[in-house]
Amino acid sequence: MPDIHPFRRLRLWTLKEAGDQGQILVITCNFCRVTHRYIPDDLVKLCGDITLDRVLTRFKCEGCGKKHYLRMELHFPNGSEYGHLKVRRLTEIRTVTIPIWADDVLH
Ligand SMILES: [Zn+2]
Structure with a gap:
């Protein structure tokens, strides 16, 4: 296992690779002081197998809606x-239909 720090x-x-090693991702919002832990395989379903430095770009805090207070660490759970x-x-991935409008002239 490679040395995961520095960033x-x-x-x-x-x-x-993180999932295969049994690691979990710990993402904290320093603004809301809320921490959530994620299973890497769940994120693969959402984002594909991206490198860990790109994971946070896919997140924003559910509390404050901001990205730039988020910090991520890897955690290797111990037996207890x-x-x-x-x-x-991840319980469900919903595909949302978003209408895209553009102004045009009557043809
Ligand atoms: Zn927040």
Whole structure:
């Protein structure tokens, strides 16, 4: 397993690799002081197998709606955390239909 700190190393490490190692992603909003933990495989379903330095670009805080207070760490759960540690699981991916309008002239 590569050394995951400093942050630039995250460029060399992908979601799938983190998931294969049993690591989880801990994302904290320093503004709201809210932390959520995610399973890498859930994020692969959403974002594909991107490198970890790009994960935060896909997130914004559910509380304040801001991106730039988010911090991410990798966590290697220890045995006693299984069955106890709270994680945020992906339950559904909804595809939203968004209308795109453009002004035109009557033909
Ligand atoms: Zn926030």
